[in-house]
C-alpha cells in the first residue's frame with residue numbers, strides 16, 4: 001500500500017507538477033527577452049543605435065531577442081559567397097543567436113532586405129547598402145562586442161541591424177515577388193560593393209531610422225554624445241512613412257502605476273496637467289528632457305517607458321487621461337529611410353543621400 005502511494009505521488013509529480021515547473025522556466029525567458037527588445041543604446045560609439053524602428057519591420061521581437069542569447073551560439077560552416085565575383089572579406093554575423101560566417105557583401109544584401117522595403121527606389125536601396133556595410137566595418141574596427149563577442153554584428157535591429165538570409169528566407173519574406181526583389185536588393189549591394197561612408201578616412205557609425213520629423217536629430221540630443229557627422233539636418237518626405245503620426249493615450253491611473261514601478265517616490269498627485277514640467281526640446285523638435293512628477297527624465301527614457309514611436313512628442317492631458325502624439329519613427333539620428341526614398345525619387349544619387357544625412361562625410365572605397 002505504501003508502495004502504491006509512493007508510485008501515485010511520483011506519477012502525479014511527473015504528469016502535473018513537473019510540467020508546471022517547466023512552464024515557469026519557459027515563461028521567465030520571454031520576459032527577459034522583452035526587456036532586451038526595448039532597451040535603448042545610449043551611445044553610438046560603443047554599440048549601434050538603431051534602437052528602433054526601421055522602414056521594414058520584418059524582424060519580429062522574438063527573433064531579435066533570441067539573437068541576444070549568445071549561449072546558444074554555434075559555429076556553422078561558412079556560407080558560400082553571394083556570387084563568384086564576390087571576393088569581399090568574411091564577416092561573422094550572429095543570426096538568431098548562432099554565429100555564422102559569410103561574406104561582407106552577402107551580409108549587406110541580407111541587411112538591406114531586412115531593413116528597407118524592396119519597393120523603395122534603387123538609389124535609396126544603394127544608400128541603405130552602403131550604410132549597412134559601413135556599420136559592419138565600423139563595428140569591426142571597434143573590436144569585441146560584449147553582447148556577441150564571437151560575432152562582429154548581430155541581427156537584432158535594436159542593437160546592430162536586422163538581417164534576413166536571402167538564400168533561404170526570401171520566399172517567406174516576399175512570396176511570389178521573392179525572385180524579383182532578391183535581384184533588386186542584390187543589385188543594390190553589388191553596385192555599391194566595397195563602398196563605405198567615411199569621416200576623416202575612418203568608417204562612421206552609420207545609424208539610420210525609418211522617418212525623422214522633417215529634421216533629423218543630432219546624436220548629442222538623443223544619446224548625449226557629440227558625433228561630428230551626426231548633426232541635425234533637414235529631411236523631406238518623412239511623412240510618407242505610414243507610422244509618421246501616431247498617438248498613445250493612457251488613463252491617468254495607468255500612467256501613475258507605470259511610473260510608480262520605476263520611481264516609487266514620484267509625485268503624481270493632483271491633475272495630470274501639473275505632472276509634466278520643464279520640457280526641453282532639441283533644435284529638431286525632439287524632447288531631450290523633462291520632469292515628470294518632479295523627476296528629471298530624458299526624452300529617450302519617456303519614449304522607452306511608453307513605447308512611443310519617437311522622442312518627437314507632445315503631451316496633452318484631460319482630467320483623467322494623458323495623450324502623447326509623436327511624429328517620425330525611430331531615434332531620428334543619421335539617415336532617414338523615408339527621407340532617402342524621397343531624395344531618390346527626386347533624382348538624387350546614393351552618394352548625395354548619404355553625404356546629406358551624414359554631415360562632412362564622403363563615400364569612399366574600402367581599403368583592400
Ligand SMILES: [Zn+2]
Nearest residue numbers: 153154159160
Ligand atoms: Zn549587435
